[in-house]
Amino acid sequence: MMKTQAVVDSKHANTKRAIGTVLVTGFFAILSAIIAFPLLAGLLASFHPGRELLQNGLSLNLNFDTMSLNNYIYLLSGNADSQKYFMWYGNSLELTIITVILTLLICYFVAYGMTMYRFKLGKILFFLVIATMCVPFEILLLPLYNEVTELGIINTIWGVMLPGLCSASTIFFFRQYLIGMPKELLEAARIDGCTEYGISVRIMMPLAKPAFASMAILCAMGSWNNMLWPMMVFRDADKFTLQIGLNTLLTPYGNDYDVLIAGSMFGILPIMVIFLLFQKYLIEGMTAGAVKG
Template sequence: MADNNTPTKQRTMAENHRVGSFCATALFVIVCGLIAFPLLAGLTASLRPAREIFQNGMSLNLKVSEWNLHNYAYLFTKFINPKTTDSVAIADSNKYFMWYKNSLVLTLTTVVLTLLVCYFVAYGMTMYKTKLGNFLFFMVIATMSVPFEILMLPLYQEVTTIGLINTNAGVFLPGLCAAGTIFFFRQYMQGLPKELLDAARVDGCTEYGISVKIMMPITKPAFASMAILCAMGSWNNMLWPMLVFRDTNKFTLQIGLNTLLTPYGNNYDLLIAGSMFGIIPILIIYLIFNRYLVAGMTSGAVKG
């Protein structure tokens, strides 16, 4: 024991620690550099002439002197709907901003409705001791273990029959009771004291009043983390909206960007600029609510 406390030993240990600390930190600098690389490459490519991207892909040679905002300027001012479109309202308007707006509207509607519905469903499952609640929770797990892609085609037919094709409702309705979101709300509510409910009942609050006035404010952090995950999913969702939307003026940003890739030539200049600008909303939300996100996405991992 005495050996451990000699000054030389302590010095080597401190030195080892410093070397280890340097190596570990250096590793993360390298990993994060590699992770940032494609995005930085995309960003610099968006500042360079379109022809060059088309010919060379994204080059390592930065040529900073040639940087300009032409691609963005073209995207924001010249990329407009033709005069001859069916709808008068969208003729001559900017195509990119139209997709952007569609995505924002769809994402906002999806997030608000999904969170509210999932909250009340989870509340009903968790706050009352019923057999139904346990059965429904089992069904939540069951829906989670069937990949969406299997339901895609029959669901597409169904949505067409109901008449929801080409509408926002057709996109968000099938996913409104998101199993993951219900699961998370349930996990969160299980940790809350149920005595609050009885106290509120004694005070004459109705069952529905309790769920809105008492429990909702307490579950705010859960709402925050689910809101980000849901917003990310909705903003970046592509496969299902691609099937539901037919008209170009209904397209979301992701589908719209995808249409820039055609067999007759790819508009990489518009695509890169549009992509880089399209990350911004979700990046802002992420940077602001980052700490809630971690809590949200790890909820399922705790219990396994």
């Protein structure tokens, strides 16, 4: 009697659990479908003539008969529009790669100096790092624009990069990572005759690889998608990054919408690939500040 009751109970619990699973999983399936919708509509639109986008706006267009690869063929054809597009693409790639390398190296060494040595300035500087994070960058927009003009680096890649190389959030993340490292390693290396700089490069840097991976992805995303500051610094059309360039195609006349919609989808591609490959590192880097507060 007792036994059958238990079986009935567990069966009951199983059905309850199964219903719960279907409900929750179904909920996320619907939510994901809604969230994927705009990009899906954009992707489908990229297979239709840009003219339609101007006349009809964007909607989920499932008319497969009129779909073609024409926009992408045009984009890759090597004509004037295509050359312009890939010039922007190349500019963005160049800017992103140089920014990521320099930002990571500089921020790593700064964070290393702040955490691995006991000196008063280190603590004060860390406080200043936090302080700069508490002021929105946009406040400095105009004076920085003036400054960059005075320094003669307006309209150059340096004008875009230099003000942001010592990124407070990147320093903060590296510091959080390095602070957990055993300091005995440093002593051991010193006894072996390693210089201070040698230790930071040869001992600690390899240990900080996961931190580098996280920050590289976040930094690359930020740089690839950055718009406001590069738009102010770059004046010549041949220096534009992809985001600025795409924005110039968004005219009310819509004669470039073929390139715009196909180029937008093609422009998400590098970030999407990096995301799918390194998702784990990205999430680690992003959420590092949220738990420790």
